[in-house]
Amino acid sequence: MVSLKAKGSFLRLYSWLPIIFLYISVLNEFDFNYLNLDYFSFNFPFILIFYFTLKDFKHFDYFLVFIAGLINDTVVGLPLGVSSFSYTLICIATSYLRNITIRPHPIKDWFYFLFIISLINSINYTVLTLFFSYNVVLINYLINNFFTFLLYLVFVYLFKQYLRGLND
Amino acid sequence: MASSRDDFIIAIRSAFLKKSTQQKFSLLTLFLISTFIILLSSLDLKFIRYLKIGINEVVYRSSFVVSIPENFIKNTFFEVSEYTTFFKNYKKNEQELNQLKSNYVSSQIIQSENRELKELINDYVSSSDKILAKIIVDHESPFLKSIIINKGSKDNIKIGTNIYDQSYLVGRVIEVNYKTARVLLLSDLNSNVPVTIAPQNIQAIITGDGDNQGQIKYIKDGFSDEITQESIIYTSGTGAIFKSGIPIGRLSILKENLTSSFNVEFYSDFSQLKYVFADVITKTDIQNFNDNNPELSDLDNTPMNAKLKILEDELKIIEDTNLKFKEENEILKSEINNLESEIIVFKNKIFLQKEKIDQFDIDKKELNFLRLNLQHGHKCRRSFFNSRGFAVGSEEYKECVLNKGRINNG
Numbered sequence: 001m002v003s004l005k006a007k008g009s010f011l012r013l014y015s016w017l018p019i020i021f022l023y024i025s026v027l028n029e030f031d032f033n034y035l036n037l038d039y040f041s042f043n044f045p046f047i048l049i050f051y052f053t054l055k056d057f058k059h060f061d062y063f064l065v066f067i068a069g070l071i072n073d074t075v076v077g078l079p080l081g082v083s084s085f086s087y088t089l090i091c092i093a094t095s096y097l098r099n100i101t102i103r104p105h106p107i108k109d110w111f112y113f114l115f116i117i118s119l120i121n122s123i124n125y126t127v128l129t130l131f132f133s134y135n136v137v138l139i140n141y142l143i144n145n146f147f148t149f150l151l152y153l154v155f156v157y158l159f160k161q162y163l164r165g166l167n168d
Numbered sequence: 169m170a171s172s173r174d175d176f177i178i179a180i181r182s183a184f185l186k187k188s189t190q191q192k193f194s195l196l197t198l199f200l201i202s203t204f205i206i207l208l209s210s211l212d213l214k215f216i217r218y219l220k221i222g223i224n225e226v227v228y229r230s231s232f233v234v235s236i237p238e239n240f241i242k243n244t245f246f247e248v249s250e251y252t253t254f255f256k257n258y259k260k261n262e263q264e265l266n267q268l269k270s271n272y273v274s275s276q277i278i279q280s281e282n283r284e285l286k287e288l289i290n291d292y293v294s295s296s297d298k299i300l301a302k303i304i305v306d307h308e309s310p311f312l313k314s315i316i317i318n319k320g321s322k323d324n325i326k327i328g329t330n331i332y333d334q335s336y337l338v339g340r341v342i343e344v345n346y347k348t349a350r351v352l353l354l355s356d357l358n359s360n361v362p363v364t365i366a367p368q369n370i371q372a373i374i375t376g377d378g379d380n381q382g383q384i385k386y387i388k389d390g391f392s393d394e395i396t397q398e399s400i401i402y403t404s405g406t407g408a409i410f411k412s413g414i415p416i417g418r419l420s421i422l423k424e425n426l427t428s429s430f431n432v433e434f435y436s437d438f439s440q441l442k443y444v445f446a447d448v449i450t451k452t453d454i455q456n457f458n459d460n461n462p463e464l465s466d467l468d469n470t471p472m473n474a475k476l477k478i479l480e481d482e483l484k485i486i487e488d489t490n491l492k493f494k495e496e497n498e499i500l501k502s503e504i505n506n507l508e509s510e511i512i513v514f515k516n517k518i519f520l521q522k523e524k525i526d527q528f529d530i531d532k533k534e535l536n537f538l539r540l541n542l543q544h545g546h547k548c549r550r551s552f553f554n555s556r557g558f559a560v561g562s563e564e565y566k567e568c569v570l571n572k573g574r575i576n577n578g
Contacts, residue, residue, distance in 0.1 A: 028231070085203065137378050
């Protein structure tokens with residue numbers, strides 16, 4: 001009885017892992033998001049949100065994603081709402097892709113991901129420079145965009161393993 | 169054509185409005201809310217400011233808690249690497265400490281001079297208290313260079329408060345919450361600091377390069393040729409954003425082809441900051457004090473004046489001691505001179521006595537020879553009866569006399 005209860009709790013925790021990882025990555029100062037290496041940075045929340053909203057994962061609540069965006073803005077020091085806006089846009093994009101796709105293909109998803117993150121980073125750059133007069137280095141955004149795109153496939157593999165583990 | 173457009177509209181509408189069973193909000197609602205929040209955050213409304221402060225307080229603390237495990241690993245790594253160079257650093261620090269001690273005394277004197285001069289021009293005196301603040305969030309973002317400290321409006325931190333690492337400038341506060349504050353580092357692209365370049369005394373503005381260095385953003389035409397490698401950069405105090413005379417870093421000139429770029433290497437390593445000092449300033453106007461002014465005694469009682477008085481007393485004691493040592497030194501010198509002259513006199517005496525002794529020895533030998541000559545001279549003198557004798561006055565004769573006659577070897 002006790003072991004069944006413990007197993008149930010573990011399963012519940014396991015099923016909430018993506019959202020927990022999302023919150024850790026936005027709260028953690030040594031973020032997955034911005035590793036302090038020259039010419040290397042990638043946006044882990046973008047990959048996480050894109051993949052799990054595309055899969056319509058039941059524990060990946062849009063509202064929680066929205067709150068994670070607000071937290072990311074606070075921690076990074078961006079104007080409030082910018083990351084929430086970006087994350088919501090990813091959710092919209094994945095929802096649209098889900099609606100128009102009959103037969104999903106990982107490579108198609110990958111390039112669609114590149115298009116979406118490029119669009120979102122462009123919007124972010126424009127909003128920060130035009131509306132908030134921030135000085136932001138464009139090359140950093142491009143590098144971030146490139147590595148996020150490259151690492152998508154690696155994380156997709158890991159996420160697939162996670163989902164397989166959940167189904168088992 | 170029309171059907172594909174309809175499909176697109178349906179897909180978009182579905183993406184925005186369709187709410188799955190587990191979703192609480194539709195994406196359109198969240199999209200509108202986030203846009204609304206961006207608009208509100210661009211407006212500086214009081215309500216929004218307080219709301220933001222509340223969110224910041226909670227998020228910064230949560231971020232600090234979540235970062236504990238990784239910080240622990242990071243700190244352990246740094247500590248281990250620090251231990252390997254421990255002794256070397258200790259020696260270096262010891263030397264630096266001695267240097268700093270002497271610098272401290274001279275800076276105290278400069279401060280008192282500064283105060284006197286300010287009193288002369290009826291300026292204000294800013295008494296500053298440096299409070300120690302811990303860095304609770306140090307987000308290594310490639311876009312924004314900022315840190316979160318655990319001091320806020322409760323500790324008199326204000327927007328623009330200067331933040332130091334030891335005595336080096338690190339940045340200034342750009343956002344204040346009740347118990348936390350965000351500090352914009354000098355390495356951020358949005359940071360602009362009016363500086364003076366020494367020893368050329370050139371005014372300039374530096375900005376961060378978004379990495380870990382700074383660069384000269386503005387300098388008057390023609391002055392760039394005068395700048396040399398390793399020039400010291402400190403705040404000029406122009407615009408009253410930063411206090412004047414705070415060291416920032418050293419200048420390094422990078423020459424590529426025909427163009428040269430000026431980089432600023434900060435004294436402080438922003439990636440290694442754990443604790444910083446926040447300079448909480450309170451301004452007090454200075455009035456001219458007469459000798460009869462009773463408030464003068466209060467002014468004398470301020471801790472700074474008391475410190476200066478102690479230092480002045482110390483200086484006086486050291487000067488007195490120096491004077492005494494000098495006098496003693498003079499006395500000892502004259503004593504040494506006297507003794508040296510006495511030694512010369514004694515040396516002369518000894519020489520004369522030696523001469524006398526030598527003369528006495530010669531006389532004694534002569535007397536002995538004459539005495540023996542009288543007794544044994546006939547045995548040694550050559551004569552008719554003594555054909556084996558020696559001529560008088562010859563060395564052989566003298567030897568023979570001293571030997572009391574010829575030595576018969578046979």
